[in-house]
Amino acid sequence: MDIISILLIGLQIAWDSRFVRLLIQSDKKEVIRRINDANAISDSCSLIQGIGKLRRLEWVTDAQWISHNGNKTVDALAKLDNLPNYVTSTFTFPPESLLPLLEFDKSYIM
Template sequence: MDLLVIARDNGFDHLLIQTNCLEAVTRLNVPSAGSDVNALVRAIVRMRNTGWITIVRWIPRVENKLADAMAKLDATYDLALFAAAPMPLLPYLVSV
């Protein structure tokens, strides 16, 4: 949820959320997600319905090398917004 708040507060209006948790993707993408029994799911749905364009997509863990590389970064980063990608992540980023 913190990442969504950071994205919103920094003006990101298009957001692609990728996770290897198929249950989370399923629960967030069903039409009834706004009435889910889980308060976090309902909160995420409310945030997604505030004028954003968001996509929640499942990605197998073995295919998400960027997330794996980010998890291995020095723990001093904690939760942060970078002006530029940290050097260890550059090989995993694709130019558009």
């Protein structure tokens, strides 16, 4: 599954979960540029169009580029070996192994 598909699924889950504010981060500059484009809903890629439409709903979403080194939590999450392949997983609480990385991220954002 590619990053654009993952972003679209993640946005849909966040919307369905009634989030009111969402920060989207990716180390893919071109993807961030395209989803931040004011004309994303008319992009040549239907997945980018879907992301654009979701972002126009009544909530606040920000999308920003982050370096690969600054995205250690996502990297660690992707490497968890107890998750089934190609299945969307949601967590009520983060896996314990990610807590130190999340604390670092929290201090980095604020």
